[in-house]
Amino acid sequence: MLPDRxxxxxxxxxxxxxxxxxxxxxxxxxxxxxxxxRVLGPVDLVMLGIGAIVGAGIFALVGTAAAxxxxxxxxxxxxxxSFALTGAACALTALCYAEFASLAPISGxxxxxxxTTLGEVVAWIIGWDLVLEYAVGNVAVAVSWSGYFCELLRGxxxxxxxxxxxxxxxxxxxxxxxxxxPRVFGLPLVFNxxxxxxxxxxxxxxxxxxxxxxWFNTVMVxxxxxxxxxxVLLGMFYVKxxxxxPFLPNGWAGVQAGAAVVFFAFIGFDAVxxxxxxxxxxxxxxxxxxxxxxxxxxxxxxxVAVVLTGMVPWxxxxxxxxxxxxxxxxxxxWAAGVVAFGSVVAHTAVLLxxxxxQPRILMAMSRDGLLPPGLARVHRRFKTPHVATxxxxxxxxxAAALASLEEMADLCNIGTLMxxxxxxxxxxxxxxxxxxRPRPFRTPAVPLVPILGAxxxxxxxxxxxxxxxxxxxxxxxxxxxLYLAYGxxxxxxxxxx
Numbered sequence: 156m157l158p159d160r161x162x163x164x165x166x167x168x169x170x171x172x173x174x175x176x177x178x179x180x181x182x183x184x185x186x187x188x189x190x191x192x193r194v195l196g197p198v199d200l201v202m203l204g205i206g207a208i209v210g211a212g213i214f215a216l217v218g219t220a221a222a223x224x225x226x227x228x229x230x231x232x233x234x235x236x237s238f239a240l241t242g243a244a245c246a247l248t249a250l251c252y253a254e255f256a257s258l259a260p261i262s263g264x265x266x267x268x269x270x271t272t273l274g275e276v277v278a279w280i281i282g283w284d285l286v287l288e289y290a291v292g293n294v295a296v297a298v299s300w301s302g303y304f305c306e307l308l309r310g311x312x313x314x315x316x317x318x319x320x321x322x323x324x325x326x327x328x329x330x331x332x333x334x335x336x337p338r339v340f341g342l343p344l345v346f347n348x349x350x351x352x353x354x355x356x357x358x359x360x361x362x363x364x365x366x367x368x369x370w371f372n373t374v375m376v377x378x379x380x381x382x383x384x385x386x387v388l389l390g391m392f393y394v395k396x397x398x399x400x401p402f403l404p405n406g407w408a409g410v411q412a413g414a415a416v417v418f419f420a421f422i423g424f425d426a427v428x429x430x431x432x433x434x435x436x437x438x439x440x441x442x443x444x445x446x447x448x449x450x451x452x453x454x455x456x457x458x459v460a461v462v463l464t465g466m467v468p469w470x471x472x473x474x475x476x477x478x479x480x481x482x483x484x485x486x487x488x489w490a491a492g493v494v495a496f497g498s499v500v501a502h503t504a505v506l507l508x509x510x511x512x513q514p515r516i517l518m519a520m521s522r523d524g525l526l527p528p529g530l531a532r533v534h535r536r537f538k539t540p541h542v543a544t545x546x547x548x549x550x551x552x553x554a555a556a557l558a559s560l561e562e563m564a565d566l567c568n569i570g571t572l573m574x575x576x577x578x579x580x581x582x583x584x585x586x587x588x589x590x591x592r593p594r595p596f597r598t599p600a601v602p603l604v605p606i607l608g609a610x611x612x613x614x615x616x617x618x619x620x621x622x623x624x625x626x627x628x629x630x631x632x633x634x635x636x637l638y639l640a641y642g643x644x645x646x647x648x649x650x651x652x
Contacts, residue, residue, distance in 0.1 A: 204448020212420020230413025287570025382497025
């Protein structure tokens with residue numbers, strides 16, 4: 156059993172820094188009332204990783220990263236460098252994740268890793284941060300999915316009503332839209348119906364079963380990889396080398412800002428770790444799924460970025476559907492429709508995997524007493540955490556009905572980066588406190604890799620707008636308040652001692 160670290164007396168009274176033994180975390184997952192189906196192999200995990208990674212980031216936010224906006228400079232043709240640097244930063248974190256995933260194959264992901272190394276209150280903070288990554292991140296993906304879905308319908312000559320496919324902020328800035336919308340009890344009916352509908356449909360799929368969800372994801376991964384390959388092969392014939400000059404129009408500040416934006420395109424490899432209790436051989440297969448999916452996606456992203464910035468001048472890419480727009484610029488409207496279809500499929504896969512990950516983290520926190528016990532319930536027939544899955548679906552659908560993409564993406568990025576930062580520190584702490592514990596996968600070059608991983612996450616946080624950091628601070632204050640009001644008193648670890 157790992158010893159507890161001393162903390163100042165005042166903090167000890169207010170917060171719990173107790174560490175949960177890894178053995179207890181593993182036993183919780185094996186309890187009959189919480190046990191999930193172990194049906195996933197290494198191919199399933201790599202596909203889940205690619206399904207979670209390739210989505211809104213490459214199909215939508217890549218335009219903002221290249222062209223910039225009012226809050227940050229664009230990376231320009233240096234977008235490929237932004238992808239490479241972000242991929243390297245994520246690789247450092249992924250190596251730390253892989254060690255923890257093989258050491259403690261539990262559904263709680265970074266939350267569980269923190270509980271076994273840094274203590275309960277830090278674990279709660281990470282669990283609260285992961286809500287930003289999965290649930291809030293999925294709000295951004297659902298909003299982006301809606302945009303590409305409407306674009307796809309437009310290709311068939313169908314114009315979806317704008318007042319049923321827009322966010323609240325855009326609606327308030329468009330008096331004509333508000334005037335054209337039907338009214339209910341005197342209020343304009345304006346919300347994002349496609350985003351709500353896709354979240355509801357995928358929530359139903361996830362309640363039915365993990366194997367069915369994994370099969371559905373694999374089909375979508377194959378389709379979106381074919382579409383991205385199609386974009387690259389066709390786009391190569393329309394690359395103009397002069398579009399790559401200057402390569403860094405906004406210097407390294409643009410590259411850093413671009414890297415912070417496209418980080419959203421990489422989050423998802425850690426979602427593989429949330430399926431730990433559904434893997435046939437988690438200690439071997441989880442590292443394969445995490446590292447394999449990240450390596451494949453980094454290569455894909457760099458190639459797409461090179462072709463995209465070669466087809467269209469970088470300062471013209473600040474649009475919601477940059478890959479489709481690039482095809483229209485070279486007068487291939489039919490190809491723009493193909494890309495729009497691929498984007499809808501890609502976004503659907505990301506939504507599926509993130510909606511799969513969030514309930515399993517809530518389930519782990521509930522088993523520890525930090526959240527209400529109902530969230531840990533497993534369906535008798537389907538063996539899925541159905542209560543947490545439905546609750547997550549309701550939250551994401553409700554927020555996606557009104558939210559905008561950029562706001563949700565920035566908030567998701569900073570929450571995920573903080574979780575990654577603490578995972579890197581967790582490897583250092585556990586290597587120091589329990590150096591002799593068997594580790595099926597060992598992070599290489601410790602302490603260098605975890606330190607570089609933590610530093611890279613901090614560097615990316617600095618590249619986000621100030622407003623994102625302010626919103627994150629508010630989010631943390633709300634989370635700590637909930638912990639003090641409920642989790643601290645109900646914690647199973649605290650009650651047992």
